[in-house]
Amino acid sequence: MWRSAVIADVTVQTHRTRTLTLAVDGWMTHRAGQHVDLRLTADDGYQAARSYSLASGPGEPPQVTVDRLPDGEVSPYLVDIAAPGDALELRGPVGGYFVWSPQNSPQPPVLLIAGGSGVVPLHTMLRARLHAGDDTPMRLLYSARSWDDVIYRDELRQASSVSGVTVEFTLTRDIPPGWSGHTGRLDAAMLTELSWPATDRPDVFVCGPTRFVEAIADTLVDLGHDPAAVRTERFGG
Amino acid sequence: MATVSRGFGGRRQDPAGGDLAARTPPGQYLTDGFPVLSAGPTPGVRLEDWAFEITGGREPVGWTWEQFRRLPSERFTCDIHCVTRWSKLETAWEGVSLDTLLAPVAHDAGYAVAVSHGGYTTNLPLTDLLGGKAWVAHTYAGQPLHPEHGGPARLVVPHLYFWKSAKWIRGLRLTAQDEPGFWERAGYHDYGDPWTEQRYASA
Known part of the structure; x- marks a missing residue:
């Protein structure tokens, strides 16, 4: 299910990466290592979607850190153009294998x-x-x-x-x-x-x-x- | 009406709206590369140790690499679609049809779990493996299948998302009931039809 999201904040990380904080209605929580799909829609209805790892910790609002790929379709938009208040869509969180969660019991290093x-x-x-x-x-x-x-x-x-x-x-x-x-x-x-x-x-x-x-x-x-x-x-x- | 993202133009892969667009499932983009995705290290499987076994039927049936390579191979060209959103058109393979591999197996199963070196599993209805829709491929683009891409041999089921095409396959376990595999237990869809975007279990 796609959910509407609004970019709440943008933080420059490096010359080619930015962290976007997203405001998403009904966001519950996620596990470290999970990803979301982000979907962009152009004026004429054309859409493109990509997967991004979640960059915020469990319990925090969803964040993604996007690296601008030279030949990318979605990442240059997210790094260079998207600004607070802009809208996109989100699906997730997804993934149950490349994840790690703190537990109240001893875990391997x-x-x-x-x-x-x-x-x-x-x-x-x-x-x-x-x-x-x-x-x-x-x-x-x-x-x-x-x-x-x-x-x-x-x-x-x-x-x-x-x-x-x-x-x-x-x-x-x-x-x-x-x-x-x-x-x-x-x-x-x-x-x-x-x-x-x-x-x-x-x-x-x-x-x-x-x-x-x-x-x-x-x-x-x-x-x-x-x-x-x-x-x-x-x-x- | 979907949310329009201000200032997003996008890059239509096929502005003429022709064949390429029609062959790309929704939410996918075309790539010329062949990305590698897997959940763990690439297992090194030596041909002399390789075997393919089908269990769960009346009798287990198996082949060594030499026996497997003496089975009739087919060349097939197909479009493949990864749930991570890349699609690659016109990929050229050579492999043994699952119709050939399942022919000598007496069973009354409805499903199969593909089992791989390294512990990976994925589940499919048997009807998706039969009827010229699936192969155990040993050759890609005219060369022995590279370990990164699942060599010595991988399952290729092009009509489903590519995680169903188990790399480093070592056998099938036939089952009466559907038994979710590795990704199917980790948040991904049980069946995985790219044309209806069956990506995730829910989310």
Whole structure:
């Protein structure tokens, strides 16, 4: 069922991403990792719809963080044109596998591995943990081209000061002067250094472009992680 | 009347309103690429370990890779539609028809669960697998099917959303009752007809 939504707020995240907060009548709640479909309608009735991961934590109004794809049909509109007060339609929340929820009982540690805008649903899982005051150990490894491409910079840096939470960045292309984080691709050596060993049996969530996700998932399996504990979400051809 | 989004022009894929538009189900966009989607790591399945087994009939029936490849293969070209909204037209495959695979199986089942390496499952009515509508494909665009796309072999049921076309298939379990599979238990539609946009269970 499509529901009418109005853009309530727009936050610039990076030079190519924005977070839209949506006002939706009857929105109940959602789980971190779920997505919504957004549908745009032109004057003449032409429609286009795409799926976006939810960027807000459970209990918050729905937010999406949209990355402008160079050849996109919907994302350039959402990033460059859509403004508060504009209307669109929404369906969801959807998805019951690439999700994580805080529980009032011990859970395995959670390893979140993001490539580019794949950080969106993983950041939502981190946010869900923080808001719930959950103490599940959580570690986010975030690979981005440059510091300017890192989404949720301030939020993630604050999160990394919380006990039990670690956020590690690696930059693959442009390294700013004085950068003290990691550089280069997340390979087996970096994964071994930065993540829990397979014997700790973490729940792993990997999200990013197909090439990134394929490489990370293969490496994790090579490092002994149970394939069934590695959940993936991919985008792009 | 749907909500009009101010300033949205859209990019009509087929301004002439011809064949392409008619072949694209509602809510889909056309892609020339072949996006990869799956819920976990890509399993590496060696051909010498590969087997295809149909259970749930009177007797289990199975094939090794060598036996499977000696079955008659068909070339087929079809349009495929992913629930994540991309459609790809004129994809060229080669595979063994489910009519061929189910012919030696005595059963009185009405449904099948496709079972894959890595634990993926998806459910279909048997009538959607029979009658020249479904194949276990081993070749895509003239090449052995790449593991990312489900190789060594995947189910291809082009008239349903592509999650029904289970990658890395290793068998069918025939059932009397409909038994929801992996995505069907995780919020997605039980049947998945792209032309009526049966995407989600509810939502």
